[in-house]
Each structure stands twice: as structure tokens, then as C-alpha cells.
Amino acid sequence: MCKGLATLPASCLKSAKDIKHKISHLLQKPEPQAADQKQMKEKTSAAAAKRVPTAAEVEKWKESFSYVMSSESGRMIFSSFLKSEFSEENMDFWLACEDYKKTxxxxxxxxxxxxxxxxVEADAPKEVNLDSATREETMQKVENASPSSFDEAQKMIYNLMxxxxxxxxxxxxxxxxxxxxQDAAALGKKEKKYCDRAKNSHALIGGA
Known part of the structure; x- marks a missing residue:
């Protein structure tokens, strides 16, 4: 009798489940956000926040940073990484700039x-790492605010990340x-496919 995933070592299955649980928990874990970030988070779909990224998505993230930033789950996971490095203000600022453009x-x-x-200001609560020229130029643009006031600063922080x-x-x-x-999931699918194929072959032989 073919058992599919049951044929895999118990330790392998447990490890895969534990990792998936941790990632799912990470994507759902609420973090304290200021008003500007709350707006952005509220616009994120519940489905994207809860699901574990597919293998194809993760591979895309490895190809280019732009794929990370264009993916909701990619930004969430990258933000968690930045938090571990105590530099989450960079993503917060980038998101704040995106939100600002829609004001x-x-x-x-x-x-x-x-x-x-x-x-932006020196000694700001979540000051980002801008050179003095870009910081000064941005602060001057804020005096006559336009949708593009933070474009240069946002670009600099994007490049830094x-x-x-x-x-x-x-x-x-x-x-x-x-x-x-994803490797564990792929292995599970392979085992299931083999199992289904074996069942079909057995049925054909039995029917004959």
C-alpha cells in the first residue's frame, strides 16, 4: 500500500511543518506601526499576509531586489530581516514615501x-541614512511640498537596501x-505523484 507523505522520515516532515509554521507566524505577526505605516498595512490583503510564498516567488526574490519590493510578502519578510539588523526604518521610510505620493x-x-x-531630520525618531546634501535638499523641498518631494531621498534609501x-x-x-x-513541499508532491501513478497502475492491472 502506497502512503505518499507517510513514507517520508518523521523528522523531515516535522522540520518542514515547523519551518512553515514559523514563516506563517512571521507573516501574520503584528508589529507596532506609526499612523503612516498602519495605512499601508491595512491595504495589504489578508490572503497575501497569511500565505507562505511559493517556490517561484522565492526564486524571483533571489534574482532581483525589485522582485522583493514589488511583492507584498517579499516586503514583509525583508522588513523582518531589516528589523533583525536594526535597520527597519529604511523600509518604513520607503513605504511612507509611497503612501505620501497618494496624499x-x-x-x-x-x-x-x-x-x-x-x-529625514537629523536626530529624527527613525532617521534614515542620507548624505548631508540629499538631506538638506529634501528638507528644502518639504517647504514647498509636492508629490515628488521625497523622490531623491527615497531612491537613495532604496539603493542602500x-x-x-x-x-x-x-x-x-x-x-x-x-x-x-519549498524543498520539503516539492518532495512531498513528488512522492504523492509517484503514489498516484502506482495506484493507477495497480488499478489497470487489477481491471485487466
């Missing part, structure tokens, strides 16, 4: 000052755990 014109000036005070944190992210335990989960 109504009547609220633009107020919103620009809030983002600037929180991330891509050239620095992203490289470590690719070799992090988060990615390794995801790959192990």
Missing part, C-alpha cells in the same frame, strides 16, 4: 512635514528556511 494635495504640506520630522541589506538577506536564515520549506 491629497490639500494635506500634502502637513504630511510632508510629518515624514520629514520622523525620518539593494546594495547592502539585500545581499545579506539572500544568505539569511529567513531565505534558507523558506527554501527548505
Amino acid at each position: 491629497n494635495l490639500s494635506e500634502l504640506a502637513t504630511r510632508a512635514k510629518q515624514v520629514c520630522q520622523k525620518y 539593494e546594495k547592502d541589506s539585500y545581499r545579506r538577506f539572500l544568505h539569511s536564515k529567513l531565505i534558507q528556511d523558506l527554501c527548505q520549506t
Whole structure:
């Protein structure tokens, strides 16, 4: 009798389940967010927040940082990695800039000052790593706020994450755990496919 996944070692199955549980818990775990980040998180679909990324998604993330940033689950997992390195303010700022661009014109000036005070000004609560020229230029643009006021600063932080944190992210335990989960899932599917094929062959022989 073919048992599919039951034929795999118990330790292998338990390990895969544990990893999947940890990743699922990570994606669902609420983190304290300021008002600007709460807005962005509320717009994230519940389905994307709960599911474990597919093998294809993880492979895409390994190809390019842009794939990480264009994926909701990718941003969540990368944010968790940044938090482990005490640099989550970079993702928070990038998301705040994305949200800022969608702000109504009547609220633009107020919103620009809030983002600037929180991330851009020297000694800001979540100050991001900008060079002095970009910091000064951004603060001047905030005085006459427009949807593009933070474009240069946002681009600089994006490049910083891509050239620095992203490289470590690719070799992090988060990615390794995801790959192990996907490998275990692929092995399970292979075993199930073999089992189904064996059952079909047995049925044909029996019918003959």
C-alpha cells in the first residue's frame, strides 16, 4: 500500500511543518506601526499576509531586489530581516514615501512635514541614512511640498537596501528556511505523484 507523505522520515516532515509554521507566524505577526505605516498595512490583503510564498516567488526574490519590493510578502519578510539588523526604518521610510505620493494635495504640506520630522531630520525618531546634501535638499523641498518631494531621498534609501541589506538577506536564515520549506513541499508532491501513478497502475492491472 502506497502512503505518499507517510513514507517520508518523521523528522523531515516535522522540520518542514515547523519551518512553515514559523514563516506563517512571521507573516501574520503584528508589529507596532506609526499612523503612516498602519495605512499601508491595512491595504495589504489578508490572503497575501497569511500565505507562505511559493517556490517561484522565492526564486524571483533571489534574482532581483525589485522582485522583493514589488511583492507584498517579499516586503514583509525583508522588513523582518531589516528589523533583525536594526535597520527597519529604511523600509518604513520607503513605504511612507509611497503612501505620501497618494496624499491629497490639500494635506500634502502637513504630511510632508510629518515624514520629514520622523525620518529625514537629523536626530529624527527613525532617521534614515542620507548624505548631508540629499538631506538638506529634501528638507528644502518639504517647504514647498509636492508629490515628488521625497523622490531623491527615497531612491537613495532604496539603493542602500539593494546594495547592502539585500545581499545579506539572500544568505539569511529567513531565505534558507523558506527554501527548505519549498524543498520539503516539492518532495512531498513528488512522492504523492509517484503514489498516484502506482495506484493507477495497480488499478489497470487489477481491471485487466
